[in-house]
Amino acid sequence: MEGLHTEVAILFSLTSMTIFGIALVLNRKGFLSWKHLGGYCKNQNRALNSKNQEGLHQNANYRSQECFICLTEVMHKVVLPCSHTFCGQCTMNIHIHNGKIDCPLCRKPVPIIYTKFHQSEDPELYEEIQVYNEQYRLGSCLRKPIGKFQRYMRIRFGLHPSIVTTIGIILSLCISLICLLPLLTLFTISSIKRLGILLIILTVSKMLKLN
Numbered sequence: 001m002e003g004l005h006t007e008v009a010i011l012f013s014l015t016s017m018t019i020f021g022i023a024l025v026l027n028r029k030g031f032l033s034w035k036h037l038g039g040y041c042k043n044q045n046r047a048l049n050s051k052n053q054e055g056l057h058q059n060a061n062y063r064s065q066e067c068f069i070c071l072t073e074v075m076h077k078v079v080l081p082c083s084h085t086f087c088g089q090c091t092m093n094i095h096i097h098n099g100k101i102d103c104p105l106c107r108k109p110v111p112i113i114y115t116k117f118h119q120s121e122d123p124e125l126y127e128e129i130q131v132y133n134e135q136y137r138l139g140s141c142l143r144k145p146i147g148k149f150q151r152y153m154r155i156r157f158g159l160h161p162s163i164v165t166t167i168g169i170i171l172s173l174c175i176s177l178i179c180l181l182p183l184l185t186l187f188t189i190s191s192i193k194r195l196g197i198l199l200i201i202l203t204v205s206k207m208l209k210l211n
Contacts, residue, residue, distance in 0.1 A: 068105055069094075076125055077116040082108045088117065088125050092132070100136055111136050 067074045069090040076088035084105045091113060094101050101110040112133050119126040 076122055078129065079114040079116055080108075080110050081112060081114075082106050082110075085116075088115065088122070088129060092125065092128050095128075095132055101132075 065074050065077075065085070066072070067087045067090055068084070069086055072087075074085055074087050077085055078088045078091050079085050080091075080101075080103050082103050082105075084103055086104070091101060094104070101113075102108065103110060113129050115126060115129055117126070
């Protein structure tokens with residue numbers, strides 16, 4: 001029974017350490033994307049913005065001021081890379097229900113949303129769009145689970161992504177340490193038992209030699 005408990009504890013601890021390692025790698029990649037890859041992301045986004053802005057100007061006459069989703073006048077206008085125009089809130093509603101957005105008209109993926117309204121008009125909506133852009137405009141920069149966690153923490157508590165990443169690493173470490181406690185306890189008890197048995201054997205051996 002003791003051996004079975006030890007095997008279960010070892011398996012549980014190894015699984016916890018593996019999960020912690022994966023979480024650490026993902027958090028590290030998320031941290032790098034914010035800190036060390038910031039310049040790379042900015043350069044890539046400038047190129048993407050320039051390319052798509054040209055398409056927006058060429059198709060300016062095509063855009064309608066009526067939102068295709070709600071079929072009313074566009075409010076808090078946003079423009080997708082494919083040049084289609086929608087209400088900002090309608091676009092984010094798609095994100096809330098489906099995750100990454102595909103254009104409702106042409107079904108093209110939307111890696112970035114261009115805001116055509118001022119932040120002061122709707123600060124919360126503006127912030128949600130910026131978080132979406134940070135999460136999806138370069139898929140290699142952020143992993144989806146980390147992006148969702150950062151998005152929630154930023155909107156709910158107003159925390160910077162680097163702070164959220166640090167919190168994630170600390171929580172992962174604490175959980176792993178808690179999971180390792182049963183294994184450490186078993187090893188400690190097992191070591192004490194073995195030491196006690198060894199002392200008994202040595203004592204008996206000495207007594208037999210004296211006799």
